[in-house]
Amino acid sequence: MRPDYKIFIQSVFLLLISVVVGGSVLAQGIRGKVVSSEGELLPYASVYIRNLGDGVPTNQDGRYEYKLDPGVYDVLIQFLGYKSQLKTIEVGEQWVDLDFVLEPQVYTLSEVEVRAGQEDPALTIMRKAISKAKFHRLQLQQYSMTVYLKGTGQLTDAPFFLKKTLEKEGLKLNEAYTSESVSRITFTQPNKVEEKVISIRTNGDNQSTSPAPYIQTSFYQEKINDIISPLSRSAFTYYRFTYEGSFFDQDVLVNKIKVTPRSRGERVFEGYIYIIEDLWAIHSLNLKTSLLGFDIQATQQYALVADNVWMPLTHTYRFGGKFFGFEGEFKYLASTREYEVTLNPDLAYVPEIIDEKVQEVTEDVADFKKTESALEQLAKEQPTTRKEYRKLINEYEKESLKERDEPDVIRESYYSIDSLAKKRDLSYWDSIRPVPLTEKEIEGYRRDDSLAVIEAAKVSEVDSVAKKARRKYKPLDFMNGASYSFGKGVSIGFKQNWTKISFNTVEGFKFGMGMFYRKYQEEKLADSVNRIRKSFNIEPELRYGISSNRFYGKVDFRWSTTKPISGTTFGVEGGRYIYQFNGGEPINEQVNAFYSLLFRQNYMKLYEQDFARAYWAHRVNYGFTYRANLTYAERRELFNNSNYSWYNKEERTYTSNRPENVEVDEMAFTDHEILKFNASIAWRPGVKYGIRNGRKYPITNRSPLINFNYTKALGGLLNSETAADFDHLELGIEHFFEFGVSGKLDFNVSAGTFLSNKQVYFQDYQHFGGNRTIFSNFGPASNYRFMDYYKYSTNTSYVSGIFHYQFRKFLLTQLPMLRFSGVRENLFFNYLKTENSPSYWEAGYSLDNLFRIFRLEMGAGFENGNYLRGGVRFGIATFIQVN
Secondary structure: OOHHHHHHHHHHHHHHHHHHHHHHOOOOEEEEEEEEOOOOEOOOOEEEEOOOOEEEEOOOOOEEEEEOOOEEEEEEEEOOOEOOEEEEEEEOOOOEEOOEEEOEOOOEOOOOOOOOOOOOHHHHHHHHHHHHHHHHHHOEEEEEEEEEEEEEEEEEEOOHHHHHHHHHOOOOOOOOEEEEEEEEEEEEOOOEEEEEEEEEEOOOOOOOOOOHHHHOOOOOOOEEOOEEOOOOOOHHHHEEEEEEEEEEEOOEEEEEEEEEEOOOOOOEOEEEEEEEOOOOOEEEEEEEEEEOOEEEEEEEEEEEEEOOEEEEEEEEEEEEEEEOOEEEEEEEEEEEEEEEEEEOHHHOOOOOEEOOOOOOOOOOOEOOOOOOOHHHHHOOOOOEEHHHHHHHHHHHHHHHHHOOOOOOEEEEEEEEEOOOOOOOOHHHHHHHOOOOOOHHHHHHHHHHHHHHHHHHHHHHHHHHHHHHOOOOOOOOHHHHOEEEEOOOOEEEEEOOOHHHOEEEOOOEEEEEEEEEEEEEEEEEOOOOOOEEEEEEEEEEEEEEEOOOOEEEEEEEEEEEEEOOOOEEEEEEEEEEEEEEOOOOOOOOHHHHHHHHHHHOOOOOOEEEEEEEEEEEEEEEEOOEEEEEEEEEEEEEEOOOOOOOOOOOOOOOOOOOOOOOOOOOOHHHHOOEEEEEEEEEEEEOOOOEEEEEOOEEEEEOOOOOEEEEEEEEEOHHHOOOOOOOEEEEEEEEEEEEEEEOOOEEEEEEEEEEEEEEEEEOOHHHOEOOOOOOOOEOOOOOOOOOOOOOOOOOOEOOOEEEEEEEEEEOOOOHHHOHHHHHHOOEEEEEEEEEEEOOOOOEEEEEEEEEEEOOOEEEEEEEEEEOOEEEEEEEEEEEOOOOOOO
């Protein structure tokens, strides 16, 4: 018998034993279904045991099961839009079948008088709720909960030509693929999350599933995944609120508020939020939105877990949409239970909130005083206006953060997996699962578990073979890239070399190869979490041009040491190699080859140099890095050696390899030598940090990047009349500003000057990121769209600015259909002025996130106000981050 079939049969046998043994264990509790008065099953209704302060949701079929010790229990059933129902039940030694039939909720307007011409009562309710939002975020010093998370997804459609391929890969349409996890999550103020995964059960692939991203989402925050919360301080800018009545539930008065976006589309919610009167806390919510064209539905039902503290008991999230012919949906159900809460003693008093816009402000109402500590003011049992209370709670939060040991750390997360998490058997899951599986999910598990056993056997066999032998050389490894390990952190290999095949007019068809040698080691620090990583790398690179019949080669020796937030790198590099005049390499090799071969346009301009360079870089922390290098080089001009192209019309010829420029002379391209020193500083003022499993990482979204660069050519130290001699200074800043969800401004501004320019060769001119192809570079504010690569390069003073603004709603996106599809509209404006060049500026418009991943730009460039050129550019969507 083959080994994989043996493992399969053994596994099935063990599964059968666990089912038989699990089924023989005595259990009791309540189980049943929850339906509406019309007989409709109510999925994810909340089944809450008031005596225990704990509960579970129903499954997708409206069924529930709750194991209980013998005793008497008060069972409360909640479902949005229906009256809650409370039953007292006695549990003995057997299961008690307990079904519930819920009546539609009846809303009354009698609690709040609504008169024509008066302000909608929803406005004062929401103003008070918004003023209390931060209070509800801070009122618990710490809380822990057990979280059961189940994700069930299915692919409902696919391109017809891929359906058979997907089936061969084991992925069938309209079949459930389910993952489950049970975790214990602890939250500690101000933003520390610790999660321990107790158990994981997935579709046979044993991949971990973390509930934290779904459970940590709080609608008391300003944004939820960049979507404006209805309880945000700026909520009235984005939403209209309508009062739709109230009802009593669990001895509190609940207001139903309709949330309507002022402009429907992405990154705003619509639906209903239920607010508890006087406490101004969330009772439940049912909201939907869209993101990049995918529909998202969020439902939360809250329960009372401590005095005046309501926390989510069940969360449901639904994601659905289409993408390039694929269509599907994924549902997450999260059940949070077994709450352990520690109240924040500073916020023990719950003040009366007065809406000064519609209520009378009496003499006993407290005002916020800057001269008195926020903590002392919070202890006073006086009513306060919503505006003054919001100032007070904001000041309290600031004071609390200042008292922390590490105020720059704004979030912490710790994640661990129990050693038995992936080994729990079926009997364990049957005992702990708060939501019964549906028949479709059970069938999915049967299918995938059997497949997983076979796959696990195959993987085990492959792994055992792999452990016995190191990787051997395979054909095309030298092109595809490969690494060969020799133990003790030593490896050699090839880089990915396909992209080093190209064509240019200097070399003709060109081939290259990159290789590496690496010695790597790690040392644990005293905290046993962070490490010091040290590496030594040797990276040779070769290239050969057929038409030029020239070999080029260089080698880089680099030593690096990386600590938790700091690090150093130093090395030496040298050889004879070929480079673009603009060291930023404004045109990609393959793009240049494409234009040369198809259109006989050679935009890449090259020179060669024999050089040696020593460099040093020190990252003090993620907010400050400095670098220095010293280079000696002998540089030579290169000329075209190939006239080959697939475009053979006489009217078009290749241009010289000498770039055109408005201020250059013949001397700028002569052969020469240079000894130059360069120093630079990169500074991010105000950078914040997060901690993940004890390791710090930077959070830079509020920190601009300021670059300072100084270069000096030491011509006096070389005994040569042609030696370069100049001083170049530059300052730049890159950042972005978000205006809620309405728009985003990215900008990249720089200015510089040559303090002296006694002898400056074209390689050392200040070059700018031009573009003459139809392909737009990555990043919204990274380069110019229509400017020549070298026309405005300068050895004088200059100022450059690139600006890009993205609208949520502009022209075409006035149509809700386009907004919901994820399309965005952008405007860009770029400007450049040097001492000797005309004023160059360009402006344009673009459609972003087309088919969720593309960008189409249209615009034109101008010299001194006169039209120069324009056109269309294609690129990757700006939200995609590519380094």
